[in-house]
Amino acid sequence: ILNVEQSPQSLHVQEGDSTNFTCSFPSSNFYALHWYRWETAKSPEALFVMTLNGDEKKKGRISATLNTKEGYSYLYIKGSQPEDSATYLCAFISHTDKLIFGTGTRLQVFP
């Protein structure tokens, strides 16, 4: 059974704080790792697609790193804003097209 874990489960930060979360996934049969942002009452929206060990991607204040050998990815948000409040999901894709979501990290940014 493929297990994709995220930590922490939830996070409350003040506006302006920087924060990061972890996604752990199986290091074997790896094909790609995705990060999604999911706001309440909307559908998940892709942030990053990462495929190579050592990949680092950045979109504005949000960045992500990938370590496929040890099976983890970090998502960083610099200077959190209230509009960053959402659930952040990582998803592991295997070579057989199985895409397994992590448990999610619910971020709440207080003004």
Place this chain on the structure above:
Amino acid sequence: EPEVTQTPSHQVTQMGQEVILRCVPISNHLYFYWYRQILGQKVEFLVSFYNNEISEKSEIFDDQFSVERPDGSNFTLKIRSTKLEDSAMYFCASMRQRKGELFFGEGSRLTVL
């Protein structure tokens, strides 16, 4: 901007009834998925579909579930005989290529009474 559309947005059904959830993926996408989220729980993979056949399915996707792409545009999920525990939000998603990102529909909420 192209999007994945799902119908119905909400369906209420009696236990034991058949349900069909419909999805129209983005037109040039090749990989299709169904997921579900039971209230308060994590998003669970059900099935992936490529080249007109199932490429992978989870242990949840038993004989009561089936998927079809009957006409090259719709991608349907059928639950033959619904159970109470099938109540969930069902998401369809599509992807143009294996290294691409998933585009999700807005979900179909299924309530089984």
